[in-house]
Amino acid sequence: MTAVAADRVVEELESWLDAYAAPDACAATLLNDGHAPHAVAFRLLDAGYGERVLTxxxxxxxxxxxxxxxxxxxxxxxxxxxxxxxxxxxxxxxxxxxxxxxxxxxxxxxxxxxxxxxxxxxxxxxxxxxxxxxxxxxxxxxxxxxxxxxxxxxxxxxxxxxxxxxxxxxxxxxxxxxxxxxxxxxxxxxxxxVRALAAFRAYMHFGLDVQDGDVFWNAADPGWAYGLYYGILGPLVAGRPNILLDAGFSPDATREVFTRCGVTSFAGAPTMYRAMSKDPSFTGFSLRRASSAGEPLTPDVVAWGRDALGVEVRDHYGQTEHGMCIVNAWHDDVREPVRTGSMGPVLPGFAAGVVDGQIALDVEGSPLMFFRGYHDAPEKSAERFTPDGRWYLSGDIGRVDEDGHFFFASRDDDVILASGYRIGPFDVESVLVTHPSVVDVAVVGKPDEVRGEAVTAYVVLAPGAVAGDELAVELQQLVRNQYSAHAYPRVVHFVEELPKTPSGKVQRYLLRQRQD
CATH class of the missing domain: 3.40.50.980 (Rossmann fold)
Incomplete structure (x- = not known):
């Protein structure tokens, strides 16, 4: 980042913090009343793609x-x-x-x-x-x-x-x-x-780089953090209209909206990108920006995006508690080349590190951080911070390289301890999902008398794929060849679907409880 760009970043952050953290801050003024009456707030599409513009x-x-x-x-x-x-x-x-x-x-x-x-x-x-x-x-x-x-x-x-x-x-x-x-x-x-709007504005600007003239579509549901923060609040406070499609996700619906609306900047969950990448007809687009958040993005989707969407899909990391904070940012002032498997460096306005193996935010060094604790849950709130209060502990295991780029491994509860090795499920899943017969996959550790835990894969197959021992062996060998012999799944289960939260995150703890 040049000195001029650095000064500009600091100036923008300070202006947002001053406005949104002020004692007299008014949410309605910041989100709506400060914009020109004729400016578009949202483009609303119904299930039949009928459109209404709301100014x-x-x-x-x-x-x-x-x-x-x-x-x-x-x-x-x-x-x-x-x-x-x-x-x-x-x-x-x-x-x-x-x-x-x-x-x-x-x-x-x-x-x-x-x-x-x-x-x-x-x-x-x-x-x-x-x-x-x-x-x-x-x-x-x-x-x-x-x-x-x-x-x-x-x-x-x-x-x-x-x-x-x-x-x-x-x-x-x-x-x-x-x-x-x-x-x-x-x-x-x-x-x-209300002061959280500064964090949402920073991500819209630096992380997503939504500019005047972009046709922006954050397809996440506003019942969850990514959709509420960056599909409703972020677009409103930044004055950048979002498309709201009142219908469920499907590759066909996504293709239709891309085509009808001329989408130039798209943001969604990895599950959306994975579903699109498995559809051979989803190709020929030329987006300016494509961003992913919710769970780690597997490298195969990044490669697919360059061909099908005309742009790489950039992975971003955050939580409900603080919004997006570590990102492969798009804005020219902060953009860096993507490193394979990395979520990127910190978003301006945050400072982060790794504490006891966990990705952690430096509270004092993160003026955009708005989380102070859970509602009526002091014990759970205390678990989120180090005893001295300096670090917010994400509960996500990861590492950071010498240049400040962060890499996700797993949730703290999801680390697999097999034969003395610590194995991150995401690394194994990233290999398995590249197989053409695999639509979705989750990897967990199951109790094993010899190894402590055995790497176990739950695999959702593509239409027409045939489950069986032959395919299971193929998948095991794929992990041996492309990742590591110590981490291949000792057991492969073929399932109709994975247990997920309504926001699309895999509930691995339910898979660990299964008696297969």
């Missing part, structure tokens, strides 16, 4: 009216409100209405069933949920909830007089309470303050 002026008017209606229902500053809705206009209008009142969003993923919804509403203290008709029945068994459903009741609130002025909650005031995905245990509430 900042429309969003301002509708959300101000809804805020008045919600206030009539007793919603005020600090109140937690669940939102259980697809990616439609009413969704973003509801979010802005809550933030105008200083209320706190509790995102609820539409694939959740009643139990998962109740965990989050009771854990956050939410007493109102705004939803759509297709989701309404999930809320019936939950006692004590007030429910507002889109349709006539919702639309009537949009006829109210606009709220006179939005509530300024300050940089430490809460925007949202987002629960972790439950990869390793019970979901925990993560408070998201």
């Amino acid at each position: 900042h002026g429309e969003l301002r008017d509708l959300s101000s009216r809804l805020a008045t209606g919600l206030a009539e229902r007793g919603v005020g500053q600090g109140d937690r409100v669940g939102v259980l809705m697809g990616k439609r206009a009413e969704y973003v209008v509801t979010l802005l209405a809550l933030w105008r009142l200083g209320a706190v969003l509790v995102p609820l993923f539409t694939a959740f069933q009643t139990g998962a919804i109740e965990t989050r509403t009771s854990g956050s203290g939410a007493r109102l949920v705004v939803t759509e008709p297709s989701q309404r029945s999930k809320l019936d068994p939950i006692a004590g909830l007030d429910v507002l459903v889109t349709g006539d009741e919702f639309d009537a609130l949009l006829t109210r007089e606009p709220l006179a002025a939005p509530v300024a909650v300050g940089g430490d005031g809460l925007l949202a309470m987002l629960f972790t995905s439950g990869t390793t245990g019970k979901p925990k509430g993560v408070p998201i303050p």
Whole structure:
């Protein structure tokens, strides 16, 4: 990075921190009211690809009216409100209405069933949920909830007089309470303050390099961190519209949106890229940027992207607790060549290292870090920091090279100890997924009397592939030849699907519990 670029980076970070951490910071002003009324806030596509453009002026008017209606229902500053809705206009209008009142969003993923919804509403203290008709029945068994459903009741609130002025909650005031995905245990509430917008803005700018004129599409669901932070909040605060497709993911749907909308910058989960890479017809695009986050990106997808998308897919790392913090950044001021298997260096505004084998953030050296602890969980919060409070411990095992590039190995709980060796599942999975018969794979350690643990692979096959001993031997030999003889899977199971959280992360602890 040149001296001029370094000065520019510092100046931009300081300006965002000053604005979003200020005592009088107002979420609605930062996210909506500061943009020109005619500027596009979101491009909304329904399942049939019908498009509606929502401008900042429309969003301002509708959300101000809804805020008045919600206030009539007793919603005020600090109140937690669940939102259980697809990616439609009413969704973003509801979010802005809550933030105008200083209320706190509790995102609820539409694939959740009643139990998962109740965990989050009771854990956050939410007493109102705004939803759509297709989701309404999930809320019936939950006692004590007030429910507002889109349709006539919702639309009537949009006829109210606009709220006179939005509530300024300050940089430490809460925007949202987002629960972790439950990869390793019970979901925990993560408070998201207004000052977190500085971190989201930094990633949009430096990490994704979304520029004026880009057609940006973050396809992640806003019920989870990557979709909420960088599909809703990041685009709003940066003034860079996002596409919201109110339909499930598929390679066919992705191809359609790419073509219809002329997408130039795409962000999504590794599972999306893997599915696209297994479709031979998914090719011929010319994106300017392609970014991945959620789980480590296997090298075969990076290679595929150069041919099919016209650009390499860059891997980025983060967690619900702090957003993206280690990235193969795209912006010219900070971009470096990608090193195979690396998640990249730290995002400007963060400082990181490796502590006791874990990827860790230097709290004092990370002005963009907003996590201070989980909601009502002091013991779990303490586990996230070293005793002196200096380091935030991610729980992810990794390493950093001499130039500051980070490499992921596994979750701390997922390391396999076999015959005295520490084996990271990701390294083995990265080899196995290159086999043309493999669509998805997860590797875990299972108890073994001789080795301590045996490397065990659970493999999802491509259509037409034949499971059996012959293929299992092929996969074992592939790992021996391309990675290491000590790490090949002693056992290979062929399964229909892998257990995953709704955000797409593999729940390896469930595989370890299986009695195959």
